[in-house]
Amino acid sequence: MNIGDVAKRAGLPPKTIRYYEEIGLIKPLRGPNGYRAFREQDLHKLAFLSRARTLGFTIEDCRTLLALYADEGRASADVKQVAQEHLGQIDDKIAQLKTMRDTLSELVRCCAGDNRPDCPILNDLAAEV
Amino acid sequence: MNIGDVAKRAGLPPKTIRYYEEIGLIKPLRGPNGYRAFREQDLHKLAFLSRARTLGFTIEDCRTLLALYADEGRASADVKQVAQEHLGQIDDKIAQLKTMRDTLSELVRCCAGDNRPDCPILNDLAAEV
DNA sequence: TATAAGGATTCCAGTGACGGGAAGGTCAAG
DNA sequence: CTTGACCTTCCCGTCACTGGAATCCTTATA
Numbered sequence: 001m002n003i004g005d006v007a008k009r010a011g012l013p014p015k016t017i018r019y020y021e022e023i024g025l026i027k028p029l030r031g032p033n034g035y036r037a038f039r040e041q042d043l044h045k046l047a048f049l050s051r052a053r054t055l056g057f058t059i060e061d062c063r064t065l066l067a068l069y070a071d072e073g074r075a076s077a078d079v080k081q082v083a084q085e086h087l088g089q090i091d092d093k094i095a096q097l098k099t100m101r102d103t104l105s106e107l108v109r110c111c112a113g114d115n116r117p118d119c120p121i122l123n124d125l126a127a128e129v
Numbered sequence: 130m131n132i133g134d135v136a137k138r139a140g141l142p143p144k145t146i147r148y149y150e151e152i153g154l155i156k157p158l159r160g161p162n163g164y165r166a167f168r169e170q171d172l173h174k175l176a177f178l179s180r181a182r183t184l185g186f187t188i189e190d191c192r193t194l195l196a197l198y199a200d201e202g203r204a205s206a207d208v209k210q211v212a213q214e215h216l217g218q219i220d221d222k223i224a225q226l227k228t229m230r231d232t233l234s235e236l237v238r239c240c241a242g243d244n245r246p247d248c249p250i251l252n253d254l255a256a257e258v
Numbered sequence: 259t260a261t262a263a264g265g266a267t268t269c270c271a272g273t274g275a276c277g278g279g280a281a282g283g284t285c286a287a288g
Numbered sequence: 289c290t291t292g293a294c295c296t297t298c299c300c301g302t303c304a305c306t307g308g309a310a311t312c313c314t315t316a317t318a
């Protein structure tokens with residue numbers, strides 16, 4: 001398979017696939033013409049990566065997860081730990097965004113949004129320290 | 130005021146303040162020794178920026194907001210629009226993170242987390258495309 | 259007065275995870 | 289034989305900083 005085919009099948013841009021090779025996540029073979037020659041196992045890894053990235057895992061997490069996946073003697077506890085830490089970070093991020101949203105939506109609600117200059121949003125931003 | 134003083138008062142690292150000058154958000158004066166000489170208005174702008182960044186506005190948004198703040202003849206509608214667009218992006222981000230969290234927490238819940246290799250998290254990631 | 263600390267300066271490089279685009283090689287169809 | 293669709297590598301840009309090196313200025317202390 002050429003990169004275009006795996007790209008479609010894995011749902012990843014060719015650029016991303018080349019990048020994943022560059023950082024050592026996958027190691028596709030090469031044909032005599034210099035083209036990458038992807039095997040089913042490469043596609044499988046790429047699909048794994050695509051899914052993991054969709055769930056927000058970092059590239060380093062993905063590396064760890066791929067290693068655990070390849071390790072038949074892994075403990076599910078190790079996988080769970082990676083996922084739980086990630087989950088914690090997602091929760092932190094959500095909490096942070098919610099705080100922003102609450103403040104912002106209140107400010108937006110209070111703003112007349114007309115052609116006059118007075119604006120509670122700017123007033124908030126410019127509030128004395 | 131030297132950069133260390135404004136940094137403390139505005140709650141921003143000196144590095145960030147230098148960066149803000151570099152991209153033209155602030156224009157502090159210079160003393161004869163080459164040190165930046167911050168006026169009250171510079172501090173005020175930095176506090177504004179600090180607050181706006183806390184609310185998640187991009188640097189370009191901040192630039193727009195500072196310009197609107199400086200424009201006595203602004204329409205609050207313009208400010209409101211910037212805030213509303215940002216609010217929309219925050220909401221999108223939250224929704225995306227929530228989707229991740231829901232999937233992830235379910236996977237984590239199903240994972241035994243013991244010393245056996247079988248793991249629903251990996252099974253999900255490795256699911257056929 | 260020498261010196262040492264602590265702050266200031268600039269400049270360069272790196273972050274994460276790619277994306278854009280140039281310059282060029284390869285392949286299948288007409 | 290040419291066209292166009294692929295593929296290759298290489299380098300730069302993203303966003304908003306952060307770290308670190310090398311150097312300069314100021315202030316406090318021995």
